[in-house]
Amino acid sequence: MKWYEIFRSGRYEPQGQFTEDDLQQIADNYERDGAAAPIVIGHPKEEQHAYGWVTGVKRVGNKLLASFKDVVPEFAAAVNAGRYKKVSVRLRNTGNGWTLRHVGFLGAAAPAVEGLPPIEFVGNNGAYIELDFSGEERTETGMTHEDWNRRIRQALQREREIVAFVARHEAKLPPAMRKGLAEFMAELSDEQTVEFSEDGERKRLSPYSFFKQFVTELSERGASFSEDAGKSVFQLSANDRIDSERLEIDRKARDFAAQHQCSYEDAVFAVLRT
Known part of the structure; x- marks a missing residue:
């Protein structure tokens, strides 16, 4: 017991x-x-x-x-x-x-x-x-209890979706990014949204959707990573490119989170509002 x-x-x-x-x-x-x-x-x-x-x-x-x-x-x-x-x-x-x-x-x-x-x-x-x-x-x-039960079902469904998403894409992510990816995504909000510019257009995405789209682009555009002397080597297929603005937002968000000891989600909000 x-x-x-x-x-x-x-x-x-x-x-x-x-x-x-x-x-x-x-x-x-x-x-x-x-x-x-x-x-x-x-x-x-x-x-x-x-x-x-x-x-x-x-x-x-x-x-x-x-x-x-x-x-x-x-x-x-x-x-x-x-x-x-x-x-x-x-x-x-x-x-x-x-x-x-x-x-x-x-x-x-x-x-x-x-x-x-x-x-x-x-x-x-x-x-x-x-x-x-x-x-x-x-x-x-x-x-009500039915509301709680519905919330539980939704949470479990999202958890299953995250696990399936990670399984599809983790092979083409850097090794350091694979560890804890599902747990990290589960903490990102899918309710609040932030506005940003992409290809000259204003778009609104939640931190969860933003990060999910970012991971998908890394994977589906032919990005691959390999271990080389303990370091991750990033490679792209010929004529492929990763959205530079999205990469820059991700870089700034990670730097902001490390500097201010906050979550990636809060860092994305802060970067997109500056």
């Missing part, structure tokens, strides 16, 4: 101090109550849509750990792909002390407990822990 760290002792405002004894109380109450708390998305008013269940809670030193079971495979895949980067543990103060109500996976809220390790169902990606003690039940962005 695998255990995940979900909380630590310490002082939290405005709830106050939580000691190791409080953590032990949560664990004892959970074992005594015998009812499994659900894994949910956001903070639904009624916990009727469970994506998994908490099978156990225990204290180890100043940490509170939980184990899970029956996690829906599609939901686990979405978590591992980084679609839900925080987990909010809702606690309720009853006559017998604190009890665990549910573990809610969130997509945007900032974590209240810093430094906790990510939750990982499988693989290396996971979700950062957030503690939520508010007495008021709320939903994340007011979305």
